[in-house]
Amino acid sequence: MRHWGQCSAGVVAGQRVYVLLFDAGSDQEGIHSLELSGRTVVLLFEEHDDAERYAGLLEAQDFPVPTVESLDRDDMELFCEQSGYEGRFVPKGFLPQTAEERLLIAPPERNMDTSQWRDEEAVEERGNPELEAFRRRLEGLL
Numbered sequence: 001m002r003h004w005g006q007c008s009a010g011v012v013a014g015q016r017v018y019v020l021l022f023d024a025g026s027d028q029e030g031i032h033s034l035e036l037s038g039r040t041v042v043l044l045f046e047e048h049d050d051a052e053r054y055a056g057l058l059e060a061q062d063f064p065v066p067t068v069e070s071l072d073r074d075d076m077e078l079f080c081e082q083s084g085y086e087g088r089f090v091p092k093g094f095l096p097q098t099a100e101e102r103l104l105i106a107p108p109e110r111n112m113d114t115s116q117w118r119d120e121e122a123v124e125e126r127g128n129p130e131l132e133a134f135r136r137r138l139e140g141l142l
Contacts, residue, residue: 017072
């Protein structure tokens, strides 16, 4: 497994990856992330089916249903770097070796309450023009 921010050797230029977006295309759009050991991690799936399966597992936990979106891997790496996130590439056929790695193929049994994330995000965006500009760039990738 390759963590973003490390050498991109072996990455094909223009490679597409799949991410999970909530409220895709709206002013409230957000990307699915995990909190792992104090880091915010965004999952970057190599295979569409793996991303769809993960989205289905979230839905089964009564989590808001995300949309699976195909985006350019380089653009997503840049997005994560500029946002202070850690991206994790989840290759086809990935087999976890640790409890933390298991979260890359199945969400935790307990998720954060989502009832307030939209309100908090709106407050943050109004106070941060740089974040708002970055959000618009991410929307442009779609």
